[in-house]
Each structure stands twice: as structure tokens, then as C-alpha cells.
Amino acid sequence: MSKDLHPGRVFAFMILLAIMITLSYVISGQLFKFGAMVFSAFTTGEGAESAMKAGELMLKLTPVHNGLAIIVSIVLTICVVQRFLRTKNEMRGAFLKRMFLYEALAVGVVVVLFPFFWMLCTSFKPSGQELVISKTNPFDIVPSEPTLDNFRRVLKTDAASVAAGALDPIENKKNFGTYFLNSLLVATTAAFLVTLFASMGAYVFSKKELPYKQQMFMLLLATMMIPGMMFMVPQFFMVCKMGLFGTKWAMFLPHLASVFGIFMLKQFMDTIPDSLIEAAQIDGASEWQVFRVVIVPLALPIILTLFLLTFLFHWSNFLWQLIVTNFENPLSITLPVGLALFRGQYTSELGLIMSASCFSIVPIAVLFLFAQRYFIEGMTQGAVKE
Amino acid sequence: MIDTTNREGCTLAIRTSQDTAVAAGFLSPFMLLFGTFLIFPIFYSFYLSFFGSPTDYSLSNLEFVGLANYKRIMTDFQFWWSLGVTALYGVISIPLGICASLALALLLDNKLFGKSFFRSAFFLPNVLDMLVVGVIWTLIYAPKFGALAQITTWLMGENNFFNTTGLLGSPYTALLAVVIAMVLKGAGFGMVLFLAALQNIPEAVYEAADIDGASEWQKFTKITVPLLRPIIIFMVITGVIGSLNAFTEIYAMTSGGPQVVMGGETVGSTSVAGYYLFKQFDSGNYGYAAAISYMLLIITLGITWLQQRIATRNDAMEAKK
Numbered sequence: 001m002s003k004d005l006h007p008g009r010v011f012a013f014m015i016l017l018a019i020m021i022t023l024s025y026v027i028s029g030q031l032f033k034f035g036a037m038v039f040s041a042f043t044t045g046e047g048a049e050s051a052m053k054a055g056e057l058m059l060k061l062t063p064v065h066n067g068l069a070i071i072v073s074i075v076l077t078i079c080v081v082q083r084f085l086r087t088k089n090e091m092r093g094a095f096l097k098r099m100f101l102y103e104a105l106a107v108g109v110v111v112v113l114f115p116f117f118w119m120l121c122t123s124f125k126p127s128g129q130e131l132v133i134s135k136t137n138p139f140d141i142v143p144s145e146p147t148l149d150n151f152r153r154v155l156k157t158d159a160a161s162v163a164a165g166a167l168d169p170i171e172n173k174k175n176f177g178t179y180f181l182n183s184l185l186v187a188t189t190a191a192f193l194v195t196l197f198a199s200m201g202a203y204v205f206s207k208k209e210l211p212y213k214q215q216m217f218m219l220l221l222a223t224m225m226i227p228g229m230m231f232m233v234p235q236f237f238m239v240c241k242m243g244l245f246g247t248k249w250a251m252f253l254p255h256l257a258s259v260f261g262i263f264m265l266k267q268f269m270d271t272i273p274d275s276l277i278e279a280a281q282i283d284g285a286s287e288w289q290v291f292r293v294v295i296v297p298l299a300l301p302i303i304l305t306l307f308l309l310t311f312l313f314h315w316s317n318f319l320w321q322l323i324v325t326n327f328e329n330p331l332s333i334t335l336p337v338g339l340a341l342f343r344g345q346y347t348s349e350l351g352l353i354m355s356a357s358c359f360s361i362v363p364i365a366v367l368f369l370f371a372q373r374y375f376i377e378g379m380t381q382g383a384v385k386e
Numbered sequence: 387m388i389d390t391t392n393r394e395g396c397t398l399a400i401r402t403s404q405d406t407a408v409a410a411g412f413l414s415p416f417m418l419l420f421g422t423f424l425i426f427p428i429f430y431s432f433y434l435s436f437f438g439s440p441t442d443y444s445l446s447n448l449e450f451v452g453l454a455n456y457k458r459i460m461t462d463f464q465f466w467w468s469l470g471v472t473a474l475y476g477v478i479s480i481p482l483g484i485c486a487s488l489a490l491a492l493l494l495d496n497k498l499f500g501k502s503f504f505r506s507a508f509f510l511p512n513v514l515d516m517l518v519v520g521v522i523w524t525l526i527y528a529p530k531f532g533a534l535a536q537i538t539t540w541l542m543g544e545n546n547f548f549n550t551t552g553l554l555g556s557p558y559t560a561l562l563a564v565v566i567a568m569v570l571k572g573a574g575f576g577m578v579l580f581l582a583a584l585q586n587i588p589e590a591v592y593e594a595a596d597i598d599g600a601s602e603w604q605k606f607t608k609i610t611v612p613l614l615r616p617i618i619i620f621m622v623i624t625g626v627i628g629s630l631n632a633f634t635e636i637y638a639m640t641s642g643g644p645q646v647v648m649g650g651e652t653v654g655s656t657s658v659a660g661y662y663l664f665k666q667f668d669s670g671n672y673g674y675a676a677a678i679s680y681m682l683l684i685i686t687l688g689i690t691w692l693q694q695r696i697a698t699r700n701d702a703m704e705a706k707k
Contacts, residue, residue, distance in 0.1 A: 201416035234427035
């Protein structure tokens with residue numbers, strides 16, 4: 001057995017194994033510590049003292065999260081070593097290649113997702129301590145004295161803001177809870193209307209006869225070439241002349257005609273057989289019933305995709321919402337605009353800015369977890385078909 | 387008998403006109419919005435570009451100035467500078483973006499356990515808000531307290547570039563820093579496209595190359611890359627449109643700065659065309675902003691035309707081969 005072991009391969013395996021152990025220990029250690037951190041932050045109250053208390057709790061939890069990380073690393077190491085020893089000699093080159101692949105991908109994931117993990121961690125750091133990092137290990141970014149104060153402050157539910165809110169209720173409404181609800185309302189309404197109009201339009205382009213239908217469709221596609229920035233000035237003028245400046249209508253009305261949406265839906269509806277529509281008509285269904293009972297259910301996955309993508313677009317449609325927001329009315333401010341405003345006020349308060357960012361990032365990330373297939377397929381579909 | 391045919395013809399005619407009415411009814415909400423907010427503004431913008439700028443931000447007392455705005459563009463160094471920055475932004479970000487997504491796709495194009503996990507993890511930043519991502523990266527790059535400054539301080543001591551000026555503080559690195567952040571955000575998108583295309587390449591092609599004794603590198607450059615060409619072209623086109631539309635990332639990360647003096651004028655080293663347009667709009671130069679939009683539209687159409695010509699010529703050359 002031992003003479004089968006190629007020294008060069010064993011050396012490469014040792015190096016890859018060392019990298020793997022480091023990676024797994026650091027990643028799982030940080031993740032478990034993050035869990036312990038969130039737990040202790042939630043169990044303690046407001047103020048600097050409770051941050052200390054949370055720190056003490058975390059100290060007590062250290063053996064738990066450290067132990068878990070060590071166990072994960074050891075189990076992984078044992079599995080990999082066993083696998084390596086069991087692999088036939090001629091297959092070991094391929095085995096090492098696969099190990100390298102996994103490590104490269106893990107490093108890639110760390111690089112791509114690090115900013116968001118850092119954001120989450122910093123948002124739990126007490127004010128004034130964002131700069132404090134552990135001297136021994138700068139890669140340990142999870143705070144050791146966590147607090148929820150930043151979230152309380154951006155929601156204005158901390159003691160100081162509540163006291164101030166009694167005097168000036170409007171000022172107290174300027175918080176990220178309000179901004180979040182505004183964004184939710186704007187994005188949901190826009191997504192609903194866009195999908196409704198686009199699916200009705202796509203139905204006509206796909207299944208109905210209409211004079212100049214082809215020409216109209218070409219005109220639609222031609223406008224897709226124009227960069228969105230072009231429309232900023234005239235659309236702003238139009239919205240102002242309609243008297244909508246500063247209202248929620250202004251935030252999405254100019255973007256309701258989604259050419260991309262109609263294109264995507266038409267592509268899909270072309271695959272629905274005409275015989276189904278004819279069958280429904282023979283059964284005496286009205287035009288609206290055909291649309292509602294035959295077309296919409298069959299095209300539901302793609303309609304849902306369009307809904308999600310439109311929601312996303314309006315959730316982060318920063319430039320347009322910035323220029324039509326009336327800053328004298330804090331009740332109409334949406335999340336991205338609110339964040340830009342907030343950053344101007346608290347330039348160096350990292351914890352506050354990061355906890356404010358969470359309101360935009362975390363809901364979308366969770367939504368993505370549940371509907372990733374729709375997001376990925378929807379966003380990349382246009383590219384493959386063209 | 388004749389009666390029946392007549393009646394049938396009659397109902398058919400009624401049915402078609404009814405059908406047309408129904409179709410128009412279904413389509414009209416969309417077309418109404420499309421006409422109002424996408425077609426009309428193209429002409430309205432042209433009209434506005436002949437007007438001057440109100441001094442008081444009001445929209446009603448615009449003064450007709452004729453071609454003055456277009457004349458001003460011709461001699462506006464800041465505008466041409468911003469076009470140059472836009473071009474540079476595209477030239478750096480498009481190849482980097484393609485390389486990053488292709489590298490990820492090649493890594494993932496293997497039989498792997500947990501492939502869909504990696505795919506989703508790389509794609510996730512794509513769906514997150516550009517402004518927020520920009521803000522986070524600004525804080526990562528920030529000198530003194532940013533994540534990067536802290537790590538480099540630990541490694542190299544206090545007196546390093548990342549801790550004193552920061553990547554966004556120097557005119558030489560600011561644009562590159564923005565590009566890196568945006569490439570990391572967008573790499574997952576290209577990766578999914580490349581991955582789908584890679585999986586469509588039949589294994590037999592590579593086996594045939596193996597028999598001919600091709601090396602891994604030859605297989606990559608002679609088989610993989612040519613077969614991925616449609617995706618690469620698509621990414622170049624979207625990259626060009628993306629550079630011309632770039633605004634939020636610049637607003638969030640650099641506000642067009644850091645300033646440099648170039649030929650007697652102070653210009654922003656990351657002031658891309660979209661950001662310059664916004665600046666003009668924001669300071670109330672509505673007519674001028676409309677004229678700039680028109681120039682950008684013409685440039686975009688020119689680039690699209692050029693790209694299509696190159697694409698068709700390449701296709702013709704391929705066909706000749």
C-alpha cells in the first residue's frame with residue numbers, strides 16, 4: 001500500500017488539505033460565531049451596559065461555537081483523508097483536481113459574499129466600536145459585544161428618539177420602517193400593474209389578430225435599445241406637469257410599460273397551443289374568461305417571474321425615485337432614497353448605515369432563497385433567446 | 387342553402403371586427419402607457435433641448451435658446467471628458483466581467499456536489515440593490531476604518547496606501563475600485579449564461595480533439611471560446627449599455643470624484659456620462675440635460691449600428707471559411 005503513494009501527490013494532498021482545514025475552520029467558525037452573536041444580541045436590552053452583558057454571554061458561548069467549528073473541520077478532514085486513501089492510485093490525480101476545484105469555489109463564494117457578511121456583522125456593532133477589530137485576527141469580523149441599538153436607532157424606537165418623537169411626530173416618522181413600507185407598496189403595486197398590462201398585451205401579440213400588429217411589436221423592440229437615462233428629463237417634466245411630483249404614483253407610473261416583460265411573456269405564450277383557446281371558446285367562454293382561465297394559469301410561472309423581476313427593479317430604482325421625491329414630505333421617501341439621505345447625515349457611523357442597508361438587502365436575499373429559480377431563469381432568459 | 391352561407395359569412399365578418407375590438411381592448415392599456423411614457427418623451431426631449439435653464443428650478447419659465455445647448459456641448463470639455471471616462475469604464479469593466487464570469491463558469495462546469503448552491507451563491511449579489519452594494523463597498527474601501535484598511539494595516543503597518551488614501555481616494559485607482567465592486571456583483575449573471583452554453587457543447591467535440599492530440603489550452607481557445615461567442619457578444623452589448631447608463635454605482639461610491647485638473651479645468655476622475663447628465667439636471671440645467679441625453683442617444687445608436695455591422699461581417703467571414 002505504502003509504495004503506491006506517489007510522494008509528489010502526497011505533498012500536493014497535504015497542501016490542499018491544510019488549505020481546506022483553514023478554510024473550513026475560518027468559515028464555519030465565523031458562521032457559528034455569527035449565530036451566537038445574533039442570539040446574545042437578541043436576549044439583551046438597550047444601551048451600552050447590555051452590550052457588555054451580551055459580550056459576557058458570548059464569552060460563555062465561545063466553547064460552543066468554537067467547538068462546533070472544530071468538530072465540522074475534523075469531520076470534514078477525516079472524510080476527505082479516508083476518501084483519498086480509498087481512491088485508486090490512478091484516480092488520485094482527478095481527486096486532487098476536484099479538491100482544488102472545491103477550494104477555489106469556496107474562496108470565490110467568500111470573496112463574492114464577504115461584503116454582505118461584513119454588512120450584517122457591522123450592523124450589530126455598538127456605536128463607536130465599529131473601528132475596533134481584534135488585534136490577533138483581523139479576519140474575525142463578528143463583533144464580540146453585539147447590540148441591537150443600531151436597528152433601534154434607524155427605526156427610531158430607542159429611548160432618545162421616542163422622547164423626541166413626542167415633540168415632533170413627523171420627524172419620528174422619518175425612519176426605515178416607513179421607508180421600507182413605502183418601497184414595499186411602490187414595488188408591489190408597480191409589479192402587479194406591469195404584469196397585468198404586459199400579460200394582456202402579450203396575449204394579443206401572441207394569439208390575436210390586429211392590424212399593424214407586427215409593426216407595433218417591432219416599434220416596441222426598437223425602444224429597448226435606448227438607454228434608460230435618456231428618459232429622465234422628459235419623464236420628469238411630464239410627471240411634474242401632471243401634478244404628480246412627490247406622490248407615490250410618480251415613483252412607478254413612467255415605468256409601467258415594460259417592453260422586456262411583453263417580449264418575455266409573448267415568447268412563452270407562443271408555446272401555448274391555440275386548440276386550448278378554441279376549446280374554451282366552444283364551451284362558451286367570454287374573451288376575458290379565456291384570458292383568465294386558460295392563458296393566465298398556463299403562463300403563471302413566467303408571469304410570476306416577471307412579477308418578481310419588476311418588483312426587484314422598483315425596489316432598487318434609485319435614480320428615478322431620487323428625482324421625484326419631495327423631501328419635505330418624509331412619508332413618501334423610499335428605501336434607496338432614504339439610505340442616500342441617511343448616509344449624508346451620519347457619514348462616519350458605520351453601524352447605523354449598515355443596519356439601514358440591511359432593510360434593503362435582507363428581504364431581497366430571503367426572497368431570492370425561496371424563488372431563486374424564477375430569478376435566475378427570468379434574468380438570463382432574454383439573453384439566450386436573442 | 388345560399389342563405390346559410392350568407393349568414394355564416396356575415397357572422398364571420400362580425401366576429402373578425404369583434405375580435406379586432408377585443409384585441410385592441412386588451413392591448414390598449416399597455417400601448418397607452420407605452421406611447422405616453424416611452425414614445426412621446428423621445429420627441430418631448432428633443433423639444434426641451436432647445437430651451438434654456440430656469441434660474442429658479444421652475445419648469446414653466448423656460449426660455450427658447452435655439453441651438454445654443456448643442457453649441458455648448460461641442461465646447462464643453464467636461465462633457466467630452468465624461469464620455470472618455472465612460473469609455474474607459476467600459477473598456478476595463480467589460481473584459482474583466484467576461485473573464486470573471488467565464489472563470490466561474492469553467493470552475494462550475496464539472497460534476498460537483500452542491501453545484502446549485504454555488505450557482506445561487508454567486509448569483510445572489512445580482513439581485514441586491516446597486517446603491518446599497520455601492521455603499522457597502524465604499525465603507526470597505528474607506529481609509530482608516532474600512533475593512534480593507536484594517537486588514538492591510540495588520541499586514542503592512544499603518545503607512546500603507548489603503549489606510550492613508552484608500553482606493554477611492556486616488557484618481558488613479560478610483561475607477562478601478564468601482565469596476566472591481568461591480569464585477570464581483572455582476573459576475574454571477576454572466577456565469578449562468580456561460581454555464582448554460584458550456585453545457586450545450588457536446589462532449590464528442592472534445593473527444594474528437596483529444597484524438598487529434600489537442601492540448602487543454604488548444605481545446606479551450608479553438609473550441610470553447612468560439613462556441614461561446616454569442617454569449618460574449620451579448621455581454622459586450624449589455625456592458626456598453628451598462629456603461630452608458632452607469633450612475634448609481636458612481637453616485638454611491640465616488641460622487642464623480644476625486645477631482646483632477648486637466649488642461650486648466652477641474653474634472654472628476656470617475657465622472658461618467660450618466661453622472662454628468664444627472665449633475666446638470668440636478669443643478670436645474672434642464673434644457674442642457676435634454677440636449678446631453680440626445681447626444682448620448684445618438685452615440686448609443688451609433689455604437690449599436692457599429693456592433694451589428696461587425697457582427698454581420700464576422701458572420702460573413704465565418705461563412706467564407
